[in-house]
Amino acid sequence: MTVMSYLGAIGAAQREAMDADERVVIIGEDVEANVYGTTGGSGKSRAAEGDFLQRYGRNRIRNTPISEEVIVGAAAGAAMTGLRPIVDLSYSSFLYMAMDQFVNQVAKNRYMFGGQASMPVVFRSAMFYGLNTGAHHSDRPYPMFMNVPGLKVAVPASPADAKGLLRTAVDSDDPVLTFEACLLWGMKEEVPEEEYRIPFGVGRTVREGDDVTVVAISNAVVEAAAAADKLQAEGISVEVFDPRTLVPLDVEGIFASVRRTGRLVIADPAHRTCGAASEIAAIVAEHAFDSLTRPIVRVTTPDMQIPFSPALEKQMYPNRSSIEAAVRRVLDLPEPDLADSMARTESARLAPR
Amino acid sequence: MSNPPEDATLLEMQRRMLRIRRFDERASKMVKRGQIPGTVHTSIGQEAQVVGSCMALDVHDYMTGNHRSHGHPIGKGAPLGPLMAELVGKATGVCKGKGGSLHLADFAVGSLGESGIVGSSIPIATGAALSAKVLGNGRVALAFFGDGAANQGCLYEAMNMAGIWGLPVVFLCENNQYALSTPAHTVTSGVIADRAAGFGIAGVRVENGQDVLAVHDAVSTAVGRARRGEGPTLVEVVTYRFNEHSEGLRLGVDYRDAEEKKRWLELDPIVLFRAELSRRGVATDDELDALEQEVLAEVDEAVRFTDESPFPDPSVAFEDLYTDTLAGAQR
Known part of the structure; x- marks a missing residue:
């Protein structure tokens, strides 16, 4: 190594x-x-x-x-x-x-x-x-x-x-x-210094947990792992699953985790509409609905173009705070003050108009 | 000038031009009778341009094409049966019934596929030339495209890349003077062949694209240049399609001048070359008649092969997306 x-x-x-x-x-x-x-x-x-x-x-x-x-x-x-x-x-x-x-x-x-x-x-x-x-x-x-x-x-x-x-x-x-x-x-x-290959369609369990599954993509994996580590201190057990490839997609790996935890959060840095999170949510809803005890929550980038200013851009993508808030929501725990605007965006979308 | 073709080669040129003509005539009838689903774009009238180009290539050389698609694989020597079966959508089709008229390909003769997107196969041929260069296997690639595709940006990206890397590729513009109904001169600034100069590559215009030997000579020169490592050539061949843009198309508007059409119909490449073969004493009238009968029999045989072939099982639609089943099998 x-x-x-x-x-x-x-x-x-x-x-x-x-x-x-x-x-x-x-x-x-x-x-x-x-x-x-x-x-x-x-x-x-x-x-x-x-x-x-x-x-x-x-x-x-x-x-x-x-x-x-x-x-x-x-x-x-x-x-x-x-x-x-x-x-x-x-x-x-x-x-x-x-x-x-x-x-x-x-x-x-x-x-x-x-x-x-x-x-x-x-x-x-x-x-x-x-x-x-x-x-x-x-x-x-x-x-x-x-x-x-x-x-x-x-x-x-x-x-x-x-x-x-x-x-x-x-x-x-x-x-x-x-x-x-x-x-x-x-x-x-x-x-590993030696040559090795990771098969496509086989995801990776980044954190093991029992209470909720977070399927995370790309840099959201890092953010989800940070959220899981933080929540662990409160006794909340979060499983973080990285599918690693989206085509082919490790649906069995996702199902296995959701069947154990009964709750699913998907953290996807792509736009919300027709994103990877949408597809994963649909597949789980179609094939593992009976395992779910709460509705699926997606944490994504809103359907918005990306602004330049750091003051504007930072809030756009899933981060550890917004993932943590989503985990709390599916566990029916009080959510922290949503100072974080990503979570605010999510809440705004979910609010009745 | 390249070496003049031998008599056997000259006869083979006529044979392949006849194959394209009779194959496309039959396909046209079959479309009108509802025996071919969808439509086809025939190469009738452009046989000299197609065969003169294809026969300047070796069997191992690569070729890509466009929506006017049947002539290219036939010109490259593909057997007719699997091509006709493909037009009808049979299991024995050269693409197993998944491509159809717009997407014929016969890799066995270097035909890497026809493209239904105008200009889109030009980069593919450029890549085939890149692999030939990297692997040093001496092969050449030729991209067929029309006067319409000559105004697609990818051609100029490809000519530039082929120029800087000295790729063994021939850009073959089949200028039949109309992009569907649009006269090329109304949408094309300057002369297509002259555009080669802007990339520092060779460019040549074959004014009489109805003369198979003129085309063969120009393309042979380009292929020779490519094979010697001297880089790409843009060859523009001026020709004319005798039929409508696609079979069964009724526009109700005559976008081609009657006099112009009459003039070009008199320049039938097969009639012209038959006379040339006689003049040169390559074959007697009886031999040339026999050749025509042989080709008709080949087309009959291709249709019989097609008729006797089954349609593919519906499950075949779910094969050949990937080389393995993992990704294609996901729900």
């Missing part, structure tokens, strides 16, 4: 994948210069072993023009003909530039050609939400892509998961989109 940051773990997974298979290439803007920190060694190893450009050369490290449509489409065409590209699209808001390629080519080509194509390609992108980058850089767009059959969607929430899920993504013969929260970039933990 060694201590790695989230970003370092992604870099390690990319290096392992590049070493393991000559068909793996990295395509993206600014990948030569390692601007985003995942195409170079970290610290001493960079000095000793060189960055990716030095290690693998320009044939496999493809620094691109700012042309998302052809980046995505060319990666798809390359994947259909023998390469296994990892595409770094940097900000996840930039995925929209290539929406036609994602929806009409990447997701459909295997199916509409009757299985003749396989599409072993990974599209990585970073969600810069919570960092005062304004509306064009703060998106959390994974639910849009959950709505496109043919894509797989991963949302790693820890360094160990980031490394293991990315290796699985590169091994997959299907297209995978990974959404990496920048708020997690600096998170550090013990990560």
Whole structure:
């Protein structure tokens, strides 16, 4: 084991994948210069072993023009003909530039050609939400892509998961989109140095508990764990479950937890309408309704664009206070003074008009 | 100039042009009789442009196409039976009945798929060229697109990327002069082939796209350049579609000038090339008649194969989304 940051773990997974298979290439803007920190060694190893450009050369490290449509489409065409590209699209808001390629080519080509194509390609992108980058850089767009059959969607929430899920993504013969929260970039933990893979569709129990299940996504996992730790001091036992991938989704893992606790809170940094939380809530309502003793509560970003000012932005996403308030609500406990405006937003939505 | 094709190749050009013509004539009839669901876009009139391009490629080379889709796989040498079965939606269709006319693909001959979204397959061919370059396997990719697609932004992203990376790709503009009803000159600023210059890549315009040898020569030059590592070429071929945009379409408005149409109908690529084959002494009239009969028999056989094939079991609709069942199986 060694201590790695989230970003370092992604870099390690990319290096392992590049070493393991000559068909793996990295395509993206600014990948030569390692601007985003995942195409170079970290610290001493960079000095000793060189960055990716030095290690693998320009044939496999493809620094691109700012042309998302052809980046995505060319990666798809390359994947259909023998390469296994990892595409770094940097900000996840930039995925929209290539929406036609994602929806009409990447997701459909295997199916509409009757299985003749396989599409072993990974599209990585970073969600810069919570960092005062304004509306064009703060998106959390994974639910849009959950709505496109043919894509797989991963949302790693820890360094160990980031490394293991990315290796699985590169091994997959299907297209995978990974959404990496920048708020997690600096998170550090013990990560196995050896190669390992985390299967898709198998969630992770981050905190064990009996009173309520919190299914949390991306950086909300960190916030839910903090809320659980705080509530534990009061004798409230919160289970925090991270699905790790949204397509495929570990429905059995979610059901198992809900069946034990009887209560479900879902913390999802995406927008409220048709978000990942909506889908998880619907699946639980359809298949595990009898296990629920209280209505499901979603803690999400409201259906609002993201403002720039820290004074405005901070309140928008699920955080430990809003998750704590939601847990108290499903336990019929008095909720704290809702100074936190995220919780206030939630309450406003729920109030009769 | 590339090496002139041998006699056998010339005859094969005529055979493939005839296959496209007879296949599409039959498909057109089948649409009108309700035997093909949906509609089809025929390549009738554009056979020289299609076959001249496809036969400049090797069987291992890649190709992507568009909604006017049947000619490309036929031109690349795909057998007719599974293509016809696909148009009807049979289990033996080349895409198991999941693609239909708009999404024909036959990977066995390098046909990576036709796209119903105008211009959308250009980046795919660019990526196939990227894999050929990275893997060093000597293959070339060709992207077919129309004059309509020439105004899609993805073409210029692709030409730029192919230019900087020296990718072995040919951008083949099938300029049939109309995007459905819209005359190309009314929506296209300048000459399409001239746009190559802006990217520092080769550009060439084949004015007589009804001459299969003229097309073959220009595309062979482009393919040779690509294979030698000298980068991409934009080839614009001027041609004309003889039928309506799609079969069964009745617009009630004549957007094509009658004189213009008459002039182009006289430039039938199959009639022209038959005369050329005779003039060169490549084949006798009897041999060329026999070739026509052989192709008719091939099309009859493709229809018989289609008729005798079952429709797919409904459960097949739920296969082939992913390579594994995990994600597709979730509720």
